[in-house]
Amino acid sequence: MVEKKILEQKLAELMDIVPECEGLIAADSEGKVIIGQTLTDMDHGKIAKACATIIKDSNTLGEDIGKGGLKTTTIELESGFAVLIGTKENVLIALAGSDGRSSLALLKRNLISISNL
DSSP, X not given: OOOHHHHHHHXXXXXXXXXXXXXXXXXXXXXOEEEEEESSXXXXXXXXXXXXXXXXXXXXXXXXTTSOOOOXXXXXXXXXXXXXXXXXXXXXXXXXXXXXXXXXXXXXXXXXXXXXX
């Protein structure tokens, strides 16, 4: 993955571009936070570990059914969304409130772009 300083800059830019974004977290494949920023006080480590587990389990499912590994997923929650981008080494996570539905594609596209740096 890209240098932490550049990653921090790209995530900050994304927070500015998408006002409905409530948080962005980058972590390694085990869920260890590289960088995280959220509008409210959230446990970045706990979120990253949960998302890393979701990606691992999704990769296992993809392999079991012969469809390959997870690229992206959007999880709709009771009062918001989580967008996950998984690579072999890293996890990128965007969090949005229920008002963020119209911005999910923009978040996903930008996270994919960042994951390809």
